Amino acid sequence: MALAEIGLVGLGVMGAALALNIAEKGHRIAVWNRSHDVTGTFHAGAGELATRITPARDLADLVAAIAVPRAIILMVPAGDPVDQMIAALRPLLGPDDLIIDAGNANFHDTERRAADAVAQGVPYIGMGVSGGEEGARHGPAIMGGGPKAAWDRIAPIMEAIAAKHEGTPCATWMGPGGAGHFVKTVHNGIEYADMQMIAEVYGLMRDGLDMAAPGIAGVFEAWNEGALRSYLIEISGHVARAVDPETGSAMLDVILDAAGQKGTGRWTAIEAQHLAAPVPVIEAAVMARNVSSRLSERRAGETVFGPGPQPLAGALTLKDLEGALIAGKILCYAQGFTMLDSASKTWNWGVPLPECAKVWREGCIIRSAMLDHMAQALTEDPARNLILAPAFTDLLKQHHEALRRVVATAALKGHSLPALSAGLAWFDLMRTARGTANMLQAQRDFFGAHGFDRLDGKPIHHGPWGSHA
Incomplete structure (x- = not known):
């Protein structure tokens, strides 16, 4: 059997999907999982792709199955499992063999591992992969970090498996060390904020305008044909239209309002503070998720302080809500790109901001039509805040009054809009030449x-x- 071009460790949901993607794009891959039964089941279920997949019984078997210089992707949980796997693999590898951590690593860990690799004279890459299981299987957004020469070695495979935007692969080298994982972290922070703003507008429709889930679905579907066209708006329409097979009720109406999180949004907020790069919309989104889990306290609060959100009929229109969401999205992304620029300068990464926007155009969770215009604006002037780029200045002039009406009216009627309110407060600070400092x-x-x-x-x-x- 011919040797594999690349290896992969960890056949969980993401690892299995990525391995199938690599094989489907015509590349031979060797795979290993701590449980050999998982490896066998995966290989048996790979169908016609199994001919390009070599299942390994142990790490030595995996290493032997890959052509030199080897490249091995780690798809294991972030933290200690990555360190343990690197420690187990390195003695089996040659000095030119490359380890690629493609999990959701904290960039500080990646920086440490990259420094260790330099000290040992071996190559190492920290690589952000976005898009969930569907993206990993059919085309994710890929953000590489580490030595450029090491990235160039694997770039043909990464570009082959990545999502494509008008034929351009959404896979790019973001800089040395932890740059790739940092870009992925900020991506996830923006994801938190984008989701939160959509949830806030959903709440205004549900609790303020007394709209049922099917009607809300129609609004999201209409918005997805305009400036807000994006993956998150699209799926919001799908989930609002879905019906619970158990009760026949709208699926949204049977889901407990307590949001989970894996920590990457929190990392974004923490690092923003260290960098003195304000991302208040992301910080508000993280706060809102934390508060959502305090169910008993929230219920007690409603009992003590009276009824919750009050009707908004006649006070706001769906056009107001759409405008507020357009403005909020621009403000959130402007903050995220400014944070990336601050980090790049602090860590001497040279992160190409236009390439970040381009990579995010397809495959990842925050993909949207607006990112194409952001890529163009950042290409024209990477140092300019996005709110000052003509295309986004025009949109903000057109929609910031809607954001103002929505935030003010919602506050008077008891609707909590932490992310949209934070965006508006930041915008007003940014457009005030003489402040109060x-x-x-x-x-x-x-x-x-x-x-x-x-x-x-x-x-x-x-x-x-x-x-x-």
Whole structure:
């Protein structure tokens, strides 16, 4: 049997889907799973693709089945399992053999592993893969990080299996070290925010406009034909139209309103604080998920403080909601790209921002029509905040009043819109030349003699209040 071009460890949902994708694109792959029964079942169920898949009984068998220089993808849970697998594989590999961590790793772990690999003189790649099981099987968005030469070795396979946007593969090298995993983390943070804003608008339709799920589905389906066209709007229409086979009720109406999370959105919020790169829409989305799990406290709160959200009939229109969501989406993505730029400069990665937008156009969860325009705007001027790019300036001028009406009206009627409200607050800060931080600086100088800059440029940097405890 011919040697495999690449190997893969971990045949869970994502690993199995990725392996089948690689085989389907004409590449030979060797696979191994800790449980050999899983490996055997996977191979037996691969159908005609099984001829391109070599099942391995152990790691030595896996390594022997791959042509040198080898490349092995790890699809194991993030954290210690990755370190354990690297430790088990390295003694079996040659100095040119490449390990690729394609899980949802924290980029700090990837930076550490990349530094270890450099010290050992071996290649290592941290690679973000987005799109869920469907993307892994038929075309994900792929964000590579590590030595460029190592990425170039595997690029033909990665580009073959990646999603395509008008024929262009959604697979790109994002920079050295943990750059690929960091880009994936920010992607996931934006994903949290995009989902939260959609959920907030869904709540306004359900609780404010008294719309049933099928009607809400129709709204999402209509919006998916316009500026909001995206995977998340599309699936929101599908889930709103779905019916529970157990009760015959709308599926949405039988789902407990407590959201889960795997931590990547939280990582985005944490790293944004370290970078002093504000992402308030993402932070609000993470907060909302955390609050959603506090069911007993929320129920007690409604009992103590009265009824929940009040009707909005006559106060807001569906056009208002669509405009608010368009504006909120632009503000969220602008924050995300600014964070990527800050991280790239801090870590000396040289992340190509236009390529991030291009990679996200297909295959990943946040894919949308708007990303094509964002890629163009970032290509024109990567240093410019997206809200100042003409295409998005025009959209914000057109829709920010709708966002303002929606946030203000919802607040008066008791509807919680954390992500949309955070986006509006950030936007108003960003469009105010003379803010209120002068009061903060005066306070800081008063109690800590921290000093300040003057508008007139004079070299007097302390106030007349003297030193006060």
